Amino acid sequence: MTGRDRRVAIVGAGVGGLAAAIHLAARGCAVSVFERAAVPGGKLRAVELGGVAMDAGPTQLTLRPVFEALFAMGGTSLDAHLDLAEAQSLGRHVWPDGSTLDLHRDEARNADAIGAFAGAAEARGYRDFMARARDARAALDAAFLQRARPTALGLAAELGMGRLLGLSPFARLDDALGKHFRDARLRQLFGGYATYVGASPLRAPATLMMVAAVEQEGVWRVAGGVHRMAAALARVAEDMGVRLRCDAPVAEVLVAGGRASGLRLADGEEVAADAVVINADVAALGASLFGAAAAGAVDAIPPRQRSFSAVTWLLRGRITGRPALPTNVVFPAPGGEYAALDFRARLPAASTLHLTALDRGDDGAVPDGEEGFQLNLTAPARGASAVPDLAALTKSRLAQLAAAGFALEITQTHATTPAGYEALFPGTGGALYGAAMQGWNAAFERPRAATRLPGLFLAGGGTHPGAGLAMAAISGRFAAEAILEER
Structure with a gap:
């Protein structure tokens, strides 16, 4: 089903909203994006200090093909808009006792460094950990990350129970790391992957070990700052006919005939739409910051469940x-x-x-x-x-x-x-990643693109498939697909 003549209003020009706009424009939809800030970006933001725009959000890029696909949809390329440099260093890690460990893209080099840092047994543990991380990455990409409505039963059916159990789906990240590393410093280092989604390794699922494999696939830095990605995506969207309006806060999602029918801006202007995408934190919607009629479309996130x-x-x-x-x-x-x-x-x-x-x-x-x-x-x-x-x-x-x-x-x-x-980001209490990633089923409980209110859809890092620039971009695709599938 094409989007010809379908009017879509998107609230928020973060990565998820811009990705949804590009996908919808490519299918012929008439798309308008409304952003409360003066520039696009959302959490992909910059702050000027000393006359220099500095990254105040993410500082590097992973899963580059996700973004290459977006630029290709606009008939251009990522390299035509941004100057990217592939990083070989993954970081210098320092402890109070003075010990230091440098990690790199080269896995063999990392194993040698860990061996010198903590002994041969820990180097072997690292190699086993990376093999497990790669398996988790390969298993979960198509079956979970790239699937708009994954379920635990569906994942088990697709992977097979044996392989799924090999990923330790019911274990905590900290416990899984203990299977590979005796050295508390290494468990501390790799447990930090949980904070990428605003969680604790004491509660986050073991499947987050796949982040290690994602980083080995490639980490890129953007000349001038990663925040330039937002402006580049906005240019692509506008070149495709998307109407982007900044300094345009939205006060309410309009509802008529039992479905979302448009937006009311803070200045009173009303915009009619056949579908509405909220690329803001789900907590803001549940807290009635976009009107009482739309609040019931999602479940509110209690403060103790925030990331x-x-x-x-x-x-x-x-x-x-x-x-x-x-x-x-x-x-x-x-x-x-x-x-x-x-x-x-x-x-x-x-x-x-x-x-x-x-x-x-x-x-x-x-x-x-x-x-x-x-x-x-x-x-x-x-x-x-x-x-x-x-x-x-x-x-x-x-x-x-x-x-x-x-x-x-x-x-x-x-x-x-x-x-x-x-x-x-009002309504969040400051939480940056939506609901906390706690327990084995947390990933399956993230809000999906379609809500309980027909015509109202979600995108962004607080929705499936999760936090991070690439995940937010994928969520934008899911929102666009859900709109196009709606009869």
Whole structure:
């Protein structure tokens, strides 16, 4: 079924909304996108500091073919719009005892490095872990990630019970890592994949180990910042006839005849549509921020079921001491961090810190003059109460960095706390990934493209198949397909 003459209104010009717009425009739909911010991007955003636009969201790109397909639908190519460099370094990892482990795209090189770091048995454990991660990636791609309405029974039928059980679908990530690594530092490092979806490795499903295989497939950095992806996708969509309106907040989803019939903007303008896509956090819809009539289309996310939030600092200045790669991770002593974060209780005394040197390449060469950094840590999603004293937190975390050898001489800063994320993305309490990925069935419980209200559809990182730029783009495709399938 084609989309000819079908009018679609999309709320939110994040990656999911822009991907849905491109898919729908390619099928002949008349698409309008309404974005409350001044520029497209959503969580793929930039903040200007010292006259330089700096990534305030994701800093690298994986699953490149997902984006290549979007640009191809617009009759162009990813390389025609963005300058991408494939990273060979996956990061420098540092612990309080001074131990350091550098990981790379080369799996054999990583095994050697882990052997030197923690012994031959841990190197063998790493090889077994990577084989298991690749199997999870291969098994779950077509059967889960690329399927709009996956079910646990359907997954078991497609993979076979034997292979499915081999992926440890009922195990927690931390338990699965214990099968491969005795060294607590390595369990801590690879358990960090859970935070990619705003979860704790103590509760997240073991299948998240597939992230290790995804990173081995390729990680790319974008010249000028990953935030440029949003502007590039917006250009492609507009060239395809999509109407993009920024500074256009939406107040309400209109409902008539038992189905979504359009939008009412904050200024009172009404826009008629045959279908509406919400590319905003599902929590905002459930909290009636788009009107009471549409709120019942989804289940509300209770505060205790929210994913984690973050504290993100953008910094300009210089770094002294330990050489820095583009990606650097400073860990606290193993144990206790996620227990403190769990149930959104409090920030731990010391956090895992992710320090991204935004202007550096794999060789770690130091740019002339000041350079830009992004520093972030995982935090509870509890709005203002999650970080009661930002100045004290900043001082303590910079001291933690300095103790690890990354001393920063800072001239300019910009911080976003969970309260700031709540202001940017209302209704979320600051949660960045929708509902928390807790338990074996959490992935199957994420909202799907179609809602209980006919004509109203969802896209974005809080919906299936999950968080991350590529996953949000895939969710946009699912929303477009659901609209086109609707009779």
